[in-house]
Amino acid sequence: MSVRSSRPVRGAVAVLTTVLTTAAVGLTGATAAQAAVNTSPNHLVVYNNNIENWLPSSCADGHIWDRLITYLKGRPLSPDIFTVQQVSNQTQLNTLTKRLSDELPGTYAGQIAIANPGSMGYTSTCGKMKNQQTNAVIYRSDRFTYEAATRWRSDAPANYDAGTGGCQNLEPTRSSQDRVHNIGIRLHDNVANQDVSVASIHWPTNTWHGPKCADENIKEADEAMGRLGGDLKIVAGDANAEPDDAGWWNDGKSYGYRDPIAEKCGSRNCSSAYDTLNSRRIDFLLVKSGNGFSNVATVTESMTGGAYSDHRAVTAYVNY
Template identity: 85%
Template sequence: MSIRSNRVLRGVVAVLTTALTTAAVGVVSATAASAAVNTSPGFLVVYNNNIENWLPSSCADGKIWDRLVTYIKGRPLSPDIFTVQQVSNQAQLNTLTQYLSDQLPGTYAGQIAIAEPGSMGYTSTCGKMKNQQSNAVIYRSDRFTYEAATRWRSDAPENYNAGTGPCLNLEPTTTSQDRVHNIAIRLHDNIANQDVSVASIHWPTNTWYGPKCAAENIKEADEAMGRLGGDLKIVAGDANAEPDDADWWNDAKAYGYRDPIAEKCGSRNCSSAHDTLGSRRIDFLLVKSGNGFNNAGTISTSLTGGEYSDHLAVASYVNY
């Protein structure tokens, strides 16, 4: 049964939604008015981004992370839901949700996979060297009531240094992989009067031969969705795997998930316009039990006026 829990933080949705929604490869006009909250019971505005380079603002040129927020401000609707990967810890999530609440319409809260992740073994707090890394789901607390959460670790081969053996949970090491700890939460949508379950995932990189276990990782993500239930299910994040790896994308389709970006481009293997990290499409927004999409797209740096993270965000309006 649902347990109505503490709200965490407010104000993230409006800022991030606007940026992500409009960025969707030019689907929304660049001349749109300033963001407003989505009051429709028929759909949700959903964004996903690996934000490893967003905070602190002292990193890079001090402007990288707020380029996306500034872009969102100009979009028609702020995000209802924003899944993020490689946020440092609870303190950084608090900073982010407060900033979004201050900058965008709406009030935001978040749930994180691990409040204080283990050290990655780095000395720098900037960019790829972010010393602590976890994953979180940010949502509009003025629309949703938080109900429950489930957490689990991603899989890599048993011998992850050689890429051999069965797929097993990747446990922390001296260079901790707490960034592969996933979180899914169930929210009650007080406008639509429906429950939605949302997962923020981060699967192991090629360093740990993670793509070999992509099929197991989508299976476990779907099992997490099953534990939470809900009228609508969303799995989003950094898969560190392309659609062809271990045939995981076809498995996701068999489980009932749809890929708004693939449906936009006409194939699971999209053109380079939808690559999210270098020449690879490894960041996904997957939807189960939905009734289609609008305004799906990949948010290019040309839309934001420059780089805002190593990864490009993906976004879509998701229909109930």
């Protein structure tokens, strides 16, 4: 009987093997679809986030930022460009680019505004507020070749305590203010064979009456993009200003910048669903010389399973 039953068993095994192999191929395909690099020459996958609460891994709650990285791992395409604000220093940037390279498809590198920022006056290593803060642009080094950089400091009123006087660089006050040191870089896209310039900006907070100089700060950001050139220009970061402050958003529009979030919500003043810090929309991804967007989103806590920073990220596929 065992001999007679051997054929059906072998047949069943063959069928089961085929099913399992097919399932494995399907699973591999599904996994790949959720973890792929962007190979299109037509668009870039861009993210921006102020990572002020991304703490060292030695801190008990240093895992909080895992939520955004887990979210990125589940997206169809990993970021081509990721602008970050309030990164601590070169060491933390290196840690972040290594982690992205280890956990996401693609290889990542970054350029920082100031490698070793001055003290913000905070004393707790694991506190909510980082003692060192500056800005950086992260990019896929397996797609882009780094070409050039420009750096500049954001403006606040001359008398930043009173909020009076002309706009001028916010130099060290009672703290370093190196978090308002911006960086722009030009990259050559080896897939699209085009140059793209990207800036990571952080403008002064309301403590220093920064919103009063938002119009000057968008002007200086555009001038920095002009210095770098490029077929596509992206200015992203924490403006610490809402679209109506000092007319800066309208100025940016007049310079040729488009706001993917505003175009998605239908107005420069979006609903609370698009707020990026408390009840304000102050984090932006602005694009000049682009040909439209897709997959535009404000990355909310419900999308990541909880808070990952005080600020929400913004993202878009940006067309050349």
